[in-house]
Amino acid sequence: MVDAKKEAKLAKKLGFDEEGSLYILKGDRTIEFDGEFAADVLVEFLLDLIEDPVEIISSKLEVQAFERIEDYIKLIGFFKSEDSEYYKAFEEAAEHFQPYIKFFATFDKGVAKKLSLKMNEVDFYEPFMDEPIAIPNKPYTEEELVEFVKEHQRPTLRRLRPEEMFETWEDDLNGIHIVAFAEKSDPDGYEFLEILKQVARDNTDNPDLSILWIDPDDFPLLVAYWEKTFKIDLFRPQIGVVNVTDADSVWMEIPDDDDLPTAEELEDWIEDVLSGKINTEDDDEDDDDDDNSDEEDNDDSDDDDDE
Secondary structure, rough: OOOOOHHHHHHHOOOOOOOOEOOOOHHHHEEEEOOOHHHHHHHHHHHHHHOOOOEOOOOOHHHHHHOOOOOOEEEEEEEOOOOOHHEEEEEEEEHHHOOOEEEEEEEOOHHHHHHHOOOOOEEEEEOOOOOOOOOOOOOOOHHHHHHHHHHHHOOOOOOOHHHHHHHHOOEEEOOOOEEEOEEEEEEOHHHHHHHHHHHHHHHHOOOOOEEEEHHHHHHOHHHHHHHHHHHOOOOOOEEEEEOOOOOEEOOOOOOOOHHOOOOHHHHHHHHHHHHHHOOOOHHHHHHHHHHHEEEHHHHHHHHHHHH
């Protein structure tokens, strides 16, 4: 515990710049925990930090496990050995992003062939994408890898996670988030998520598009709050645009679970959001209409009383 007022110099020296935050010191790194303050979430976060920053893949079974990880940003590189200077640069780069971004490496030629990796090459996988991006201009320094990841760490479709929920929410585009709620364990939610993946894959080159997927099952204590704030039913798939400052929101009209939007309809709606045709000011106008309607009802009631 560091007292922000009494121990201000120590806080500054350690890089503690936000009062009320939780920081973890690992080696010469200071890592801010920017997630949900829950015991299980914090324990999981700490356990991930204890692990090595790079996971080594050396068999076909491990390749299969690697390929099944689809909702994280992940990188994998092929190097001669753990003593390679290029592997060491990769390992040092991984420490900058642990535990939020997954780094993998292989020294096995068979594994590298299966993943189409050349010596000293690193592939970058965006969440939910079928094909990776080969980072150009190999071999790389630590600084080059860090710079590339920072430039590409806002995916087209990303999952909100308890361990980084506040950091993700603060990473908005022009003050808004396109937010999709879908329960992966629910058939309709799963189908809607597959449609979102298709839209993301078709628009992965659009730097202005980033969809934030929230699985309500990950945040059971927030479901009632979100339903009240956004005026939506989270037992059904939903997609909307949310103002991060005042939580004003506008949601796509989805008649029922049996009539989910197609990828084309979803793309058209997203285009309207990005162009500003659909925006959270519409929510303010609706609220004003509701207020005016209430006032008119009250006036009518007063007139009746006078009679």
